[in-house]
Amino acid sequence: MARPFHSIYSHGFIRSAVCVPSLRVADTAYNVEHTIALARRASDQHAALVLFPELGLSAFSNEDLFHQDALLDAVREAVALLTHESKTLSSVLLVGAPLRFQGMLFNCALIIYSGKILGIVPKTYLPNYREYYEKRQFAAARNALETEVRFQGQSIPFGNDLIFEAINFEGFALHAEICEDMWVPISPSTYGALAGATVLANLSASNITVGKTDYRRLMCASQSAKCISAYLYSAAGYGESTTDLAWDGYAMVYENNVLLAETDRFQVKEQIIFADIDLERLVQDRMRTTSFQDSVAEHRAQLRTMRRVPFEFEVPAHNVPLMREISRFPYVPEDSSALDDRCYEVYNIQVQGLMKRMSAANVQKVVIGVSGGLDSTQALIVAARTMDRLDLPRSHILGYTMPGFATSETTHSNARQLMKALGITAREIDIRPACLQVFKDIGHPFAQGENRYDVTFENVQAGQRTAHLFRLANFHDAIVLGTGDLSELALGWSTYGVGDQMSHYNVNGSVPKTLIHHLIRWVVKTEQFSEKTGTVLEAIAGTEISPELIPHEHGDRTKQPSQKTESAIGPYELQDFNLYYITRFGLRPSKVAFLSYCAWRDRTLGVWPEILPPAHRHEYDLATIKRWLGVFLYRFFKTSQFKRSALPNGPKVGSGGSLSPRGDWRAPSDSEATVWLDELKRNVPE
Numbered sequence: 001m002a003r004p005f006h007s008i009y010s011h012g013f014i015r016s017a018v019c020v021p022s023l024r025v026a027d028t029a030y031n032v033e034h035t036i037a038l039a040r041r042a043s044d045q046h047a048a049l050v051l052f053p054e055l056g057l058s059a060f061s062n063e064d065l066f067h068q069d070a071l072l073d074a075v076r077e078a079v080a081l082l083t084h085e086s087k088t089l090s091s092v093l094l095v096g097a098p099l100r101f102q103g104m105l106f107n108c109a110l111i112i113y114s115g116k117i118l119g120i121v122p123k124t125y126l127p128n129y130r131e132y133y134e135k136r137q138f139a140a141a142r143n144a145l146e147t148e149v150r151f152q153g154q155s156i157p158f159g160n161d162l163i164f165e166a167i168n169f170e171g172f173a174l175h176a177e178i179c180e181d182m183w184v185p186i187s188p189s190t191y192g193a194l195a196g197a198t199v200l201a202n203l204s205a206s207n208i209t210v211g212k213t214d215y216r217r218l219m220c221a222s223q224s225a226k227c228i229s230a231y232l233y234s235a236a237g238y239g240e241s242t243t244d245l246a247w248d249g250y251a252m253v254y255e256n257n258v259l260l261a262e263t264d265r266f267q268v269k270e271q272i273i274f275a276d277i278d279l280e281r282l283v284q285d286r287m288r289t290t291s292f293q294d295s296v297a298e299h300r301a302q303l304r305t306m307r308r309v310p311f312e313f314e315v316p317a318h319n320v321p322l323m324r325e326i327s328r329f330p331y332v333p334e335d336s337s338a339l340d341d342r343c344y345e346v347y348n349i350q351v352q353g354l355m356k357r358m359s360a361a362n363v364q365k366v367v368i369g370v371s372g373g374l375d376s377t378q379a380l381i382v383a384a385r386t387m388d389r390l391d392l393p394r395s396h397i398l399g400y401t402m403p404g405f406a407t408s409e410t411t412h413s414n415a416r417q418l419m420k421a422l423g424i425t426a427r428e429i430d431i432r433p434a435c436l437q438v439f440k441d442i443g444h445p446f447a448q449g450e451n452r453y454d455v456t457f458e459n460v461q462a463g464q465r466t467a468h469l470f471r472l473a474n475f476h477d478a479i480v481l482g483t484g485d486l487s488e489l490a491l492g493w494s495t496y497g498v499g500d501q502m503s504h505y506n507v508n509g510s511v512p513k514t515l516i517h518h519l520i521r522w523v524v525k526t527e528q529f530s531e532k533t534g535t536v537l538e539a540i541a542g543t544e545i546s547p548e549l550i551p552h553e554h555g556d557r558t559k560q561p562s563q564k565t566e567s568a569i570g571p572y573e574l575q576d577f578n579l580y581y582i583t584r585f586g587l588r589p590s591k592v593a594f595l596s597y598c599a600w601r602d603r604t605l606g607v608w609p610e611i612l613p614p615a616h617r618h619e620y621d622l623a624t625i626k627r628w629l630g631v632f633l634y635r636f637f638k639t640s641q642f643k644r645s646a647l648p649n650g651p652k653v654g655s656g657g658s659l660s661p662r663g664d665w666r667a668p669s670d671s672e673a674t675v676w677l678d679e680l681k682r683n684v685p686e
Contacts, residue, residue, distance in 0.1 A: 012280030032078035060205035061241035087115035104139035171279035193227035225257035353651030365478035372411030462495035482506025492640025509650035570628030584656030590683035
């Protein structure tokens with residue numbers, strides 16, 4: 001049976017929960033009651049797994065009480081009750097308990113699902129330093145004599161080498177470790193991840209001391225990043241003994257270095273947090289990260305000894321909405337400080353790339369076509385800062401406006417004002433006479449007065465501009481600075497060869513349109529240039545995006561541009577979203593549409609970059625998203641790769657942010673788009 005489109009479980013996500021229950025020291029009845037109640041809450045929210053703290057059924061701070069038979073018997077009764085209650089729950093439960101096997105007491109994680117204990121994982125590393133005395137009470141995993149134990153009338157896998165795999169849900173593979181296991185140079189979860197576990201869970205108690213929170217956060221983030229995994233971390237909270245220690249109940253969920261959820265610290269009330277984990281994204285990243293596979297090969301002898309515990313996960317059959325923030329602008333951070341850092345880095349990567357190219361080419365001048373649009377503006381301000389860094393006068397930037405048959409007064413004026421404000425050498429070449437000569441030479445109807453505005457009419461203008469720029473570069477001993485951006489390259493929205501696709505060096509080739517928009521606003525906000533320059537930049541950022549190749553009726557140039565790029569190829573904010581998830585993660589179109597709908601369906605939801613004006617905050621329904629994603633798939637996979645295969649040099653800026661055949665993207669120029677378009681049509685409702 002097909003799963004519903006609007007469910008996370010149809011798109012490779014699982015919902016996780018981490019609980020910090022209320023507890024009492026050595027009161028197992030109270031503790032299991034609260035554990036069951038939180039587990040039921042998580043199950044009601046359709047969580048696939050629920051993590052509880054270390055030794056949560058007994059409490060962590062029992063010290064020598066752990067050696068009391070009465071307490072150990074009560075723990076076993078609590079486990080039996082919890083196992084029975086799990087029959088009515090939809091979640092895999094990970095709970096902590098002290099259990100005695102083979103004459104030794106182990107600090108254990110029990111993995112329970114649907115009325116059955118799937119496995120028991122003993123703690124590997126027992127701290128016995130400073131405030132910790134765990135070796136006084138417990139034995140380590142390495143001391144175990146058997147790989148299975150008899151418990152509750154069944155034989156149960158026992159050890160730190162267990163991976164719990166859902167046989168009917170690809171990518172759902174779980175490994176558990178306990179507290180100190182994460183604090184060692186090579187943790188058990190590292191081997192679990194290399195052996196295929198995508199979800200790493202740590203049952204921790206972790207008392208709090210000054211500065212420890214940041215350290216725990218750093219370690220969880222790092223482990224999730226190195227292992228390309230999700231990392232769930234629990235912690236004991238209010239109710240543990242404060243005889244000598246204190247507890248903040250800080251739990252968190254990371255996915256490949258991204259914090260998805262965290263609890264509030266020092267709370268008296270029990271807490272539960274949820275995080276939807278993208279298993280498909282993790283599997284994709286592991287597949288393409290060759291060094292991860294090398295690590296698997298390096299440790300294959302040990303990894304082959306890891307044991308897999310299969311289980312069949314009951315996948316929710318109804319809609320389970322995504323409980324995760326999806327950024328509308330994956331290339332642009334919403335947080336203002338993060339946006340500042342991002343723009344600073346992008347801007348300086350571009351500047352440094354151009355500095356090196358000019359030095360290597362032994363030139364001191366650049367030639368650039370300035371249209372008054374976003375892309376040429378970004379390239380121009382990069383060139384200006386490059387000249388400043390090289391201690392060269394900005395007059396070494398030779399900027400040319402080249403009005404054609406459709407150049408509007410708005411963009412023409414903006415271009416001239418910007419060049420003047422930046423203090424570059426500004427010139428103007430009217431390309432219309434040269435274009436008319438080409439039209440006459442090739443017999444185009446426009447030369448005889450017919451308003452034939454076809455692709456030839458457009459490309460003759462683009463070609464004349466580029467031809468002029470290259471000859472000007474020859475004449476002035478300079479290089480042509482390219483302006484086309486990543487979004488245009490993805491959609492093939494450029495003129496090949498003798499056109500805007502070509503230059504000597506392109507600083508924008510790895511920067512998407514949405515980020516360029518924010519970069520220009522950032523330059524204004526941070527006062528990188530004069531106030532006068534900032535005023536012009538603001539005007540440019542608010543101008544309709546257009547190639548300006550087809551004129552208004554009756555040749556009226558006083559209006560805004562007649563062509564609207566986004567009416568032809570779709571809103572750049574949607575197409576950049578599509579570009580990011582298809583090229584960076586290789587996601588199937590239906591999943592991209594699902595994520596896009598979650599991000600864009602309601603402009604009142606979620607967080608917007610503060611720098612973006614309210615008037616530019618849009619929303620899209622699923623039909624619109626599907627339509628423009630179809631356009632993207634056809635243009636990206638079917639019609640435009642040949643342009644990307646012949647790109648000029650330019651610096652890579654972001655992760656997955658290059659379509660250069662020498663960088664992130666190598667593809668045949670004659671492939672079909674059928675499989676992507678069919679998947680979109682088949683799996684995304686109208």
